[in-house]
Structure formats: structure tokens, C-alpha cells
Amino acid sequence: MESHRATLADKHRAAHRNLRPPWKPGESGNPNGRPKRRTFSEVAYAFLAEKVDPNDRNSPTRLERLCETLIDRAIQGDMQAAKLILDRVDPIPRSAQLAVTNAISADAHLAILHRLRHGDPILRFKGGGPELSTG
Numbered sequence: 514m515e516s517h518r519a520t521l522a523d524k525h526r527a528a529h530r531n532l533r534p535p536w537k538p539g540e541s542g543n544p545n546g547r548p549k550r551r552t553f554s555e556v557a558y559a560f561l562a563e564k565v566d567p568n569d570r571n572s573p574t575r576l577e578r579l580c581e582t583l584i585d586r587a588i589q590g591d592m593q594a595a596k597l598i599l600d601r602v603d604p605i606p607r608s609a610q611l612a613v614t615n616a617i618s619a620d621a622h623l624a625i626l627h628r629l630r631h632g633d634p635i636l637r638f639k640g641g642g643p644e645l646s647t648g
Contacts (some may be wrong), residue, residue: 587626595622602629 536542561579566572573581587595599622 584626584630588623588630590623592622595626598626 561576562574564570564572564574565578583594583598587598
């Protein structure tokens, strides 16, 4: 019985002897690492950076067209679009969000968006800090 175990172990070793990796201990079997893949963000940024009409050098990018559409919807009264724009353009710090939840009315949001759309400056600096310009 002992000799039978020895022959099985020898057969097993012989069968698996050539399965060892061809590299030396301490050396990586994959020196370049896992192949790099583009993330969703990288693909999305590349897509948004492309011109809407590649043959027209004055054509807006997809991102510019997206922003234009979003601002137009906000001006027409789409409050979700207005909130999205204001959250990105002038985010409220997390600590202040609790205190100032509804301090600015929907009409004020739309007025700010309208002024941004037409290139009007909305902030005036006085005494070291910005103030909302009213006119």
C-alpha cells in the first residue's frame, strides 16, 4: 500500500512538473499589469468634447449644446433644470444647505439664469465679498 501511494505521488508530481510559471520567484508574470480600459467618465468627456457638426469649425461641441438646452429649459420654467444648473454653477456648502433650504424663490432662480444667459454680471464685489447685483 505504501508503494502504491508513492507511485501516485510521483505520477502527480510528474504530471504537474511543467505547470510551473516560466518566471523566477519574485518576478511578476504580468509586468505591465492589467490592460488599461477607459472609464465611463473618460468616454463621456470625449463624446461631449466632439463638435456637433465635425465639418463646421464654428459648430458648438455637444457639451455646449447640452448646456444651451438645459439653460433654455430652466428659463422656460423647468425647476429641475434650474436646480441642476445652480447646483453646478454656485453650489451651496453642505453646512449651509440645512439653514437655507428655500431662501431664494423660484423667480429669483429664473432671474439669475436669465441674466447669466444674456451675459449680464450678477455679482458685484464690495468690501471684500460678493453681493448679488440687482440691476
